[in-house]
Amino acid sequence: MTDTIDGLTAIIKRMESLTDRGKVSVMRSAIRTGLNAIGKQIRRDLDPKAKDAAKSVRSRFKAGRRKIIAKVGFGVGPRNKKRTDLTPRTAGRPGVGIGPNNVHWWISGTALRRNRYGSTGAMPAMQPGLARLAAVKAEVSMSSKMAKAAARQLEKEVAKLQRIK
DSSP: OOOOOTTHHHHHHHHHHSOHHHHHHHHHHHHHHHHHHHHHHHHHHSOGGGGGGGGGEEEEEEEOSSOEEEEEEETOSSOOOOOOOSOOOBTTBOOOOOOTTTHHHHHHOOOOEEETTEEEEOOOOSSTTHHHHHHHHHHHHHHHHHHHHHHHHHHHHHHHHHHHO
């Protein structure tokens, strides 16, 4: 049994006629969609005690001539501005809680820390490997979303070529 796709040869011909820039554009669209899917899964998997820090899940994508760098996670991407919505410290409670600027302590934990006054203690890892586990969970839906995004971008690139010709 065989399936045929009408116009497949025309699509292949158009894809071959795309410039390198057009091909990179299709690839970028697919990768960014995958990064977004992983980021959403990270936010869903984050412990409710640290939900305020979900705002700091960002992604970064950089494509050069020879390599692609794509990252998603906490502390990736542009830095957050100083937070003004934090509750003020109260007597006997020296910290301000887990927020976007220190969520990495919650995820990975810390070693024994010291300052000039003495030990400030250590924090055990509360959710080690969160990003890796979220990537595995998101993999099923991510591949279909990436394919759709690439197809959408390919249609845009083909439409540009048709306008030019």
